[in-house]
Amino acid sequence: MTPWVLESVVRRAAAEALSLDPGDIPLVWPRGTGAADGADAASALPPRLVRLAGERSRGPEPDVRVAERVAARLGAMREEGLADSVSAAADARGFVSAVFTAEQRAALLAAAADGPRFLTGRPWDGAGRWPLSPLHEAGPVAQARRLARADARLRLAAAVGGPAPPPGPGDAEVLWSDPYLDGAAVEPPTPAARVLGAIGEAAARIAFCRSVPERPREAETTGSGLPVLPSAEHPGAWVRLTDDNPAFLLRRVHAHAVSRVRWRAEGAPARSACAGHAAAVRGLLFDGTSAVDAAARREEPHILVRYLEALARAYDEWWSCPAAGTDAAEAASDPALPAAVAGVLRTGLFLLGVSAPTRL
Incomplete structure (x- = not known):
């Protein structure tokens, strides 16, 4: 069950339950995080349809009534045997919460492994090239930052709209090498070139895309030891x-997720997952589509950076949690879950102009 499929199913149920034209229903991506306890995803579409549905009462009741009608239609669709239907219920917020089957959860992980199609709804196989400016040609660090952010915006726009973009990240082995850390010194030694020589291109592009304001203050940070404008003298973390x-x-x-898939293929024993942590990773994977869409539509690459960080940390928590007492169903998350995380991380990093190493 992907966000694309669930959005389509909820849209159809809303149109049928409320007698609406599907073209009048706004796009509202369902989310995996923030769903009610026990649910895999939730749609905030019903509150957006209160007026169209003819509900005019004040307070939260109209939202809940509309959500109940949509959830009831989803239940009927499930009883009718509609493919990709879900078990659904209205919650107190007026959202429709969906519970996936084990097969639908497995399908989510399998789909996420193909990062480009999962995040943007289409394969990347068109003609053209992806923008990637030579950051060392900038003079001030602030100018290099503007170039990196422009690259990310153009790559996001190409990924989600217009003609099919050129091929994206493949499955070839990628090393940790960095053109600025491993190569000869770049001339002339401008502030931008020197900071690239100190922290490397990958860290520079993430640093430049992680913050919100277009014109940050000189000493502004995005966290402890994370200057928005790092310098060779003060690179921070x-x-x-x-x-x-x-x-x-x-x-x-x-690199760990790709290695885990490789180790399992080479015969390493399966590792049971902690159910709660596996569910958290699945929820974040489900949110990838809306994160990429929002970052592209609003031209704010920091949305993508922060999303990828949340997914990476959730994966670490899943991997490091004690596995004792987990059931056999959750053991199936290995290696499907690492493959899914790798697919989304690789694609997200690619959209930011950053390489994704494949070995630890």
Whole structure:
């Protein structure tokens, strides 16, 4: 069950339950995080339809009534044997909460492994090229930041709209090498070139895309030791090969997830998952489509960066949690869950212009 399918199913149920033209129903992506306890996803569509449905009472009751009508129609569709139907119920917020079957959860993980199609709804196989500016050609660090953010916006726009974009990240092995950390010194040694030589291109692009304002203050940060405008003299945590550096975290988790898939294929024993942590990862995977859509539509690459960080940290929690007492069904998350996380992280990093190493 992907966000694309659930959005379509809820839209159809709303149109039929409320006697609406499907073209009048706004696009509201269902979300995996924030769903009611025990649910896999929730749609906030019903509150958007209160007026169209003819509900005019004040307070939360109209939202709940509309949600109940949509949930009832989803239940009828399920009884009718409609493919991809879900078990659904209205919650106190007026949202429709959906519970997936084990097969639908497995289908979600399998779909997410194909990151481009899962996140954007289409394969990447058109003609053209992806923008990637040479950041060292900038003079001030602020100018390099503008170039990196422009690259991310153009890549996001190409991914979600217009003609089919060119091929994206493949399955070839990617090393940890960095053109600025491993190559010769770039001339002339501008502030931008020097910071690239200190922290590398991957950390620079993540640092430049992680913050919100277009014109940040000189000493502004996005977290402890994370300057918006790092310098060669004061790089902060962006120079570290630890999880304090978001760029290192994202690339390390991708490398671990890919390695885990490879280890299982080579005969490593299956590892049972902690059910709660596996559900959290699935919820975040489900949110990837809306995160990419929002980042592209609003031209705010920080939305994608923060989403990828949340997914990476959830994966770490899943991997490090004690596995004792978990059931056989959750053991199936290995290696399907690492493959799904790798697919989404690899694609998200690619949209930011950052490589995704495949080995630890």
